[in-house]
Amino acid sequence: MNQLAIVGLPNCGKSTIFHAATRAPTAISETPYSTRKLIRARVRVPGRKLAPLQLIDTPALARGAARGKGLGNKFLEKLRTCDILVHVVRLFARRSLGAPHPEGRIAPLRDIDIVETELQLADLAAIRRRLEPEEGERPSADDAARTALEEVAKAIEGGQSARQMGLPPEELADLLGMELLTAKPQIFVINVDEEDLFAESRMSLPEELFTRIRIDDAPYIVASGRLEADAAALDGREGLAMLEELGIDEPLGAKLARAAEQLLRAGR
Ligand SMILES: Nc1nc2c(ncn2[C@@H]2O[C@H](COP(=O)(O)OP(=O)(O)OP(=O)(O)O)[C@@H](O)[C@H]2O)c(=O)[nH]1
Numbered sequence: 001m002n003q004l005a006i007v008g009l010p011n012c013g014k015s016t017i018f019h020a021a022t023r024a025p026t027a028i029s030e031t032p033y034s035t036r037k038l039i040r041a042r043v044r045v046p047g048r049k050l051a052p053l054q055l056i057d058t059p060a061l062a063r064g065a066a067r068g069k070g071l072g073n074k075f076l077e078k079l080r081t082c083d084i085l086v087h088v089v090r091l092f093a094r095r096s097l098g099a100p101h102p103e104g105r106i107a108p109l110r111d112i113d114i115v116e117t118e119l120q121l122a123d124l125a126a127i128r129r130r131l132e133p134e135e136g137e138r139p140s141a142d143d144a145a146r147t148a149l150e151e152v153a154k155a156i157e158g159g160q161s162a163r164q165m166g167l168p169p170e171e172l173a174d175l176l177g178m179e180l181l182t183a184k185p186q187i188f189v190i191n192v193d194e195e196d197l198f199a200e201s202r203m204s205l206p207e208e209l210f211t212r213i214r215i216d217d218a219p220y221i222v223a224s225g226r227l228e229a230d231a232a233a234l235d236g237r238e239g240l241a242m243l244e245e246l247g248i249d250e251p252l253g254a255k256l257a258r259a260a261e262q263l264l265r266a267g268r
C-alpha cells in the first residue's frame, strides 16, 4: 500500500488533517507536540474506488530538530520508506489563540523553509552515516553509490533538495542505495481559516506561497482542517452535504487521494 507521511511544524494542524482524511483517532490539541508517535490509518474516499493509501500522522518538526529540538527528528528515519510527504502549512490564525505558533506568528514561506531544512539535515546525516559507518555498522556503500551520495550531499549542502536533482525518486534511490526524504514528492496542504475558504478572501493567500509551491510543481490543497474534521465526524452523506453547502466539492481525503494518484502515476 502506498504511504503518505504528514510533515509540518508544531500546531500547524497535522493531526486535524489526518483525522479529517481518515476519521481515525489521534491527539488534537492546542498544546504543541501533542502527537508523540506515528499513527497510521487508511485515507477515506467516500463513494470512490481507489487504490488504498495509508496516511501517517507524525510528531512535529521544529526549527533545530536536527540538533535534538522537539520530537519529530527521532521519527524521520521511519518515514524513509514512505512514497509521498504531505506538507501541512499553517495559515489559520483566527480563533486559535490558544494554539501558539512555534515561531510566534504566521509566515508560511518561512515555515516551509524550516521544515525543508530539517528534512535536508536529516538526509545529510543519513548520507554521512552511510559514507562513514561507525564500527559494527553495516558496510558502506559501493563505489558508484559513494560517488552519487557525495554528489547529493554537496547539492544538499548548497541548499538544494534531492528531488531537485532531476532524477525520478526510484532511480535516485537505486543509484544511492538508500531513500532520501528530500527526494520524495510533496503535496502541500494549506491549512486556512474557515473564512478564507470563501471566494473573495481567498485572494488574501500570499502569492509568494504559490510561487514557492510551483518550484517543485507540487500539487496543493487549500483546506480548513477544522471544517473538514467537523464534516468527517458526521455520517458520510451528511458530511458531504455539509461541505457541499459551504461550496466545497470534495472532502479532504478525496483530494489527497487524487493528488497522490497523480504523483504516483507520473512516477514522481
Ligand atoms: N481555526 C482553526 N484551527 C485549527 C485548524 N486546524 C487545526 N486547528 C487547531 O490548531 C490546534 C493544533 O491542531 P493539531 O491538529 O493538533 O496540530 P498538529 O500539527 O498535529 O500539532 P502537534 O502534533 O502538536 O505538532 C488545535 O487546537 C486545532 O483545533 C483550522 O483549520 N482552523
Ligand SMILES: [Mg+2]
Residues within 6 Å of the ligand: 014, 015, 016, 027, 028, 034, 035, 058
Ligand atoms: Mg499532531
